[in-house]
Amino acid sequence: MTDNHLRPVSLSRRWHYAREQAISFLMQQAVENPQVISLAAGLVDFETLPVHEALAGVQELLADKDRARHALQYGTTPGADDARRAVLQHFARQEGRTPDQLGFDTARVVLTTGSQQLLSLACEVLLDPGDICLVADPTYFVFLGNLQGVGAEAVGVAADDDGMRTDALEAALRQLEAAGKLERVKLIYVVSYYDNPRGVSMSGQRRREVVDIARRWSRTQRILILEDAAYRELRYDGPALPSVWSCDPTGEHVIYTQTFSKSFSPGLRVGFGILPQDVIGPVCDRKGNEDFGSANFNQRLIGKVLESGGFEQHLQEVCRNYVRKRDAMLEAAEEHFSSIPGAAWVHPAGGLYVWMTLPEALDTGFNGRLFEEAVKRAGVMYVPGGLFYAAGSPRNQMRLSFGVQTPDGIREGMRRLAGAVRAVT
Ligand SMILES: Cc1ncc(COP(=O)(O)O)c(C=O)c1O
Known part of the structure; x- marks a missing residue:
């Protein structure tokens, strides 16, 4: 019955x-x-949403039938090759280097659905329930939701007008060690430029210190820094600071993420990550599981506006x-x-x-x-x-x-x- x-x-x-x-x-x-x-x-x-620049890019993408069909087709999990090349160049320019001077190629670049997706993917592939991520107090609350979403623990570190305090970070790590939890620490999350919510940037000295701390405290497992540079390009006064990523000569301690949402258009929702060698595979595995590639057309459009100079x-x-x-x-x-x-x-x-x-x-x-x-x-x-x-x-x-x-x-x-x-x- x-x-x-x-x-x-x-x-x-x-x-x-x-x-x-x-x-x-x-x-x-x-x-x-x-x-x-x-x-x-x-x-x-x-x-100031870029109607003119977007239109020019779309026209260029669709002007040639073959190119148009490629843009309208599915793409690949890490993103379209041309767009990744343009993004790598864009990243190198911000770093004051040529792409060759970066010491890696597009294999380290992944294009995502906004930088939010990379933040989420990083949590998915690095954090099990009970694992720990150190964050500035206060920090971007949507990321706190990401941590909560994988059952991880967010440990707040005091911050001031120079960003996360590195003495407080070191003290938090000592406390976690004393509590027998050091092996659960996987990530340090840093919004390095004009952060959300306080609008302050991490000072140059602290950028170097945070990398040094991550290296020194990586005893049994590597502690990665997740550098969220969402607002890097929205600079109005003051110096252009080097990225936290650039303070790590090995390139193996920092996951760098940035977005075109704030600098160009959030409707396109294109972000990117520059990842350590052994993180790119896991992130792409997980991304393959979620969407096997972000919107191909949007990536290629960003690639075009970067190449044409329309973006700058x-x-x-x-x-x-x-x-x-x-x-x-x-x-x-x-x-x-x-x-x-x-x-x-x-x-x-x-x-x-x-x-x-x-x-x-x-x-x-x-x-x-x-x-x-x-x-x-x-x-x-x-x-x-x-x-x-x-x-x-x-x-x-x-x-x-x-x-x-x-x-x-x-x-x-x-x-x-x-x-x-x-x-x-
Ligand atoms: C600090 C920070 N990171 C990441 C994002 C995500 O933006 P998007 O996914 O559009 O790239 C935002 C959005 O507001 C943000 O404030």
Whole structure:
């Protein structure tokens, strides 16, 4: 006999690890409150999206029937050869070297669906449940979700205006050793340029130190640094720092990842990784399992705009535009927040974010009074700072993005936000 009751779905442990991601809640809030000025969204500037450059690249790709058919066909797991060559050249240019001087070829390059996919693949192939990744406190919260998604433990390391503190990193490793957990440490995650959320870059000295630390503490297993250079090219003032990758002459301690989402178009969702020799195979195995290659057409389009010089030209325009937006946000912060006791914020030299600290008693979290006041009454949204901490605190900070709003929208959003802060203090 059959009954009509639906049996519960037996969901996997993997799902359990990945449920209730804050990013989904934030996106839902934005959709449910369309009148809200979002200083939360990590979207890029709308006006400078590269319509002209993309069109020229598409026309070139499709002008020749044979080339067009290749672009419209499936590609390969690590990505299209031409595009990987163009990406390698692009990477070499940023490193101030020629591709030959890098000492490796395109075999070390993998093209991914945004750099997010590489972050996820790195977690998948390196971390078992209970393994450990050291992260700056605060750090990119979506990556904290990736770690959670594979059942790994994120151990927060104190950070300041020069990025992750290397003395605190060393202390954390000593503690893990004392707790008998050193063999579980697999990764150190570093957002090396204008990080998300604080907008600060790791100093030159710390870049060298973090590589040295990873090498020295690699006792039974190699501890890899996952260098996330998502915002490297969004540089507005200050020096162009060398990558953490360049501080590792062996090339075997750093997984480097970068994206064209911020510098060109997130709609294309092309990112890339430069991987140590013995990591490329495992990453491609796993990627083969997931999608056996990211969108071939999009990769080739990026390859074309890199080759034509359209990318570099466009990037200059993008940066000029973001300087105006950053300045609009900083000026508005000065105007509306400087009289709020305890309010302080970072002046970023690049990237998309301003990190603001509010009076200590104020809770910026989803369930605090400020979030409700800001979204429901003032009509402005931010990302609560607590989301970016491995262990979920402190609660009196917020990340403000100047990416997608116009300068006027930024000014109005900051005015509303300061009003909401005053209303709950
Ligand atoms: C620090 C950081 N890394 C990686 C990404 C992923 O971007 P994408 O997958 O579009 O390359 C983001 C996106 O906001 C980010 O902020």
